[in-house]
Amino acid sequence: MTVAAVLVALAAQMGAPPPAPARVRARLDAATGVIEGEMEWEVRNTSRVPLDSAALHLYPRIFSTPNAALDDVNHAWVYARGFQAGGMALRGAPPGTAVHGASATVPLGGALAPGESRRVALGFRTVVPAKFGTFGRRGRHYYLDGGWHPYPAVLREDGSWDLDTQGAPWTWRLELDLCEPADVVVRGVACSAARRVEAGPEVARALSLVSAPLLVTAVRDGTWGRLETHWVRAPGARGARLLDRVGAALDWEHGRRPSHAPWRVVLAEAALRRRLIEPADGMGLFSDRLYQATGPLQRQHDPSVIALAFHQVLAPAVEAREDPRDSRWVAELVAWHETRRFLAWEEEDLKQVHGFLSVFTFIPAVDQLLHAPKFPFWQEYYDNPYVFDPFRESLADHAGTRTSGRVVVEKLRDRVGDDALRAVVESYLEGDRPMVDAAGAVTGRDLGPFFAQWTGPYPAVNYRLASVQAAPAEGAWDVEVRVAREGELAVGEPVDVRMRVPGEGTHYWRWEGEGAEGVWRSRQTRPPTRVDVDPADRLLETTRVDNGWPVRPKVLLNRFAVHMDLNGRDLEYNLGTSVVLDNDYSTVYTVDGFDEQEADGVRLGLSRAFGLAIDRTRYTYGVGVFGIFEALDPGFATSRSGRANDRGSVAGLSLVAGTDDRLYERDPTEGTSAGVFLEHFAPAFGSDFLYTRYGAEALHLVPLVRGHTLAGVARVSFTDGRAPTQRLGDLGGEGGVRGLRRGSSLGERAWSAGAEWRHLWCSDLDAHLAWLFWLRAIQGAAFVEAGNIDDRGAPLWNLDDLTSAAGYGLRVHGDYFGASPSVLRLEAARRLDEDSGADWLYYLGANQSF
DSSP: OOHHHHHHHHHHHTTOOSOOEEEEEEEEETTTTEEEEEEEEEEEOOSSSOEEEEEEEOGGGGGSSOOTTOOTTTGGGTOSSSOOOOEEEEESOOTTOEEETTEEEEEEEEEEOTTOEEEEEEEEEEEOOSOSSSEEEETTEEEEOSOSSOEEOEEOTTSOEETTSOOOOEEEEEEEEEEEEEEEEETTEEEEEEEEEEEEEEEESSOOEEEESOOEEEEEEETTEEEEEEESSOOHHHHHHHHHHHHHHHHHHHHHSOOSSOEEEEEEEEOOSSOSEEEETTEEEEETTTTOOOTHHHHTTHHHHHHHHHHHHHHHHHHTTSOTTTHHHHHHHHHHHHHHHHHHHTTOOOOOHHHHHGGGTTSHHHHHHHHSOOSTTHHHHTTOSOOOOSSOOSTTTTTOOOOOHHHHHHHHHHHHOHHHHHHHHHHHHHSOSOHHHHHHHHHTSOOHHHHHHHTSSOOOEEEEEEEEEEEEETTEEEEEEEEEEEEOOSSOOOEEEEEEETTTEEEEEEEOOOSSEEEEEEEESSOOSEEEESTTOOSOOSOOTTSEESOOOEEEEEEEEEEEETTTOOEEEEEEEEEESTTOTTEEEEEEEEEOSSEEEEEEEEEEEEEEESSSSOEEEEEEEEEEEEEEOTTOSOGGGTOOOOOSEEEEEEEEEEEEOOSSSSSOOSEEEEEEEEEEEOGGGTOSOOEEEEEEEEEEEEEOSTTEEEEEEEEEEEEEEOOOGGGSEEOBSTTSBTTSOTTSSEESEEEEEEEEEEEEEESOOOEEETTTEEEEEEEEEEEEEEEEEGGGSSOTTOTTSOEEEEEEEEEEEEEETTTEEEEEEEEEEEESSSOTTOOEEEEEEESOOO
16 A cells, blocks of 8 residues: 555545645755745645634744753753754744744634635744754754644644644645755655755655755665665665665565555664664654664664664554554554564574673673663663653654553563464554554453553552562472562553572463562472562563562672872772672672772771662762771872871771762762761771871762853861871872872861862764763863861961962763763863962873862
8 A cells, every 4th residue: 555545545534535735845054054935735624613723833943942851961962062942933924823832823814614625825934953863953964854844733523733643644745945955855755966856745744854965875676665775974884784684674574464565665864862763754764873883782773773664664554544643653563563573583693782781780880770770861772662761852752742662562562472462463454443453352352551551651660579488398399479569550561570490490470460469389399599570671660679589799899990190100099899788779888999199908898878769779878887907108298298108007997978969970960969087097906006087078069051060179187196197188189189299288187179160062972982982072171279288387277378279171971881971081280379380280080070
């Protein structure tokens, strides 16, 4: 069935005549990002009541103000630089036209009776924002998933207009003038380089468009039709790979379900960041990062692009029978089901990223990724169907709350099983019923509540392994496993449980999810050694840390810091591990080893956290007790300090308490952290020195405007007793005044304070190291610091005798595994309280200075 025939059938099904024609004349200025034009269309009253106005979508207006979900951490996924406003204004609209949000109501100049039609014309001016995503531009490359012109809303039978739906299909004709020659793809139709593009008549909801000074086109012909890919740069091996993978999938699908008309699949490269692929009207957009991965991670993304191709060839059949509000997720459901079948038929060994990363769970970033992910859009890049997009800026999503069709197909698979799911999809594609009705007829179940639950907002739920008990009975063992559910679900979902028994292998049980608890009772020859809830990671949970028994100790790398003071000092490192028992991240045992300029040693401790759980692994408050054992470095203090280095060792106890509400610990942009400490070293602990140190530190970060943060820090420390030179307060270097050499200003009492203005130079480097470390931003930091110490005989708080310095640094921001932000920095600082002969000092380190 051709696309036009599908839409005629849709109109007939809705009791309306064939779609009325519309015309768009426009001019694209690639240098300024402005599209000016005129639109005219025939409004036909298909409702039961007279109409006096028509409703239009003005989609670009959602980009006129910053998205509420945009912050300094995730804005790099949307804008390469600061916020760039887009928008749309109407010109020549009739009096009484009302614009509200991303829509407008246009008077028709009198009542329009049912069945009648009237021609309406108006002008528009669209500003395309410089941004990533399905609607934006990058230089002179434009990727517009429709909506760059006004387009009509859906008219309901009662005469009201549905503004929560993408739009009704219309027959369009386009006349597009270009300010300079460019290659243009309009609704999948490629136009050669010229200053004028004419397309149509085309049947569409809104005209998608990709334009660039030069598009590199690759074509693959098959028995099913033609596959076209359009690239901004020469695709090379990754283009050939994409053609091979999609071509093989279309061969397979055509062999199963031959088409009467040849398929035409068009894919175009776009600067997407938050998703790998996005279906557009008449073509598909794929990210320019899609095949930048290497090794097993590259093949991990094959299903996404194959599903994009299947979406194109199967969407017409979906649109012919579904309500416009359901056609998107149903098309995705069918496409992902066919993708899974194709990959299984090929017996592809697509290694799951979770399995690949599981060997690195000692890294906290990976542990968070697997158990408490807390960074934008991780699901898409790590092949998880539960995609969370806080922006909802795409043409199909911005007005609603519908979820991804991939979620629905996976939940339906869990509910009815693979065989029944296959029968549902086959029945749907061969018949003429909507998906909800087809699924109910095939399975014999009322699945309406199920679809309502999984096409709406995600439910908040957590499953935990409540208990595992084994008791001897008649030469065997009676085993009872209890699984509890926390949270509300209108419709329960199946939960798989896996049990391993020595000598017997692995047993599985499925709890159908009814009620708040499931109980599995069985008789085994031996007690189980391992029980896991949801071993395939198919459930959407708020946390997964409580899904296994027995709970084994978890060792995490909590600190790996390397610092180089580029001023003749030695290289320093600090390596620390945390041990978590019973999946209780609020209680952590730590073992830290360090080689610092003051001493070499080890720190053992116990920390207890409480308060708000930021991501189920971090909390806002904490206390800790530590044992410290250090061998002093006899070459630490410089001659300028006037102090002799001590020899020996120190040992003692440390008590700490603090609070930290920064959401992003390693790259903070907002929040407060504060703490106090008390350390006591005595011969009773094996120390050669008897002394006590105590102090406090506080830092605060204030976001100014997008990409600019003001950070401030204050520190104070006091020492009582006979402390070795290496453990006195040090005013120089990092942690003090960076324009002063470390070890040159020591004393029993010290304080320092500093401020940094952090500002982004570039927020999208678009570079990676084997997909494991993404370089994402370059930041500048201008700082000033000051402090005092009682070593010079001056009062500690004498503001007339301060050591002060200023400097500047560059920070390269990156994400380990795409999840954990880290910062590499190079800084230079120079004293302000000395004459012009003061030296510049240089520092190289990881993570923010404070």
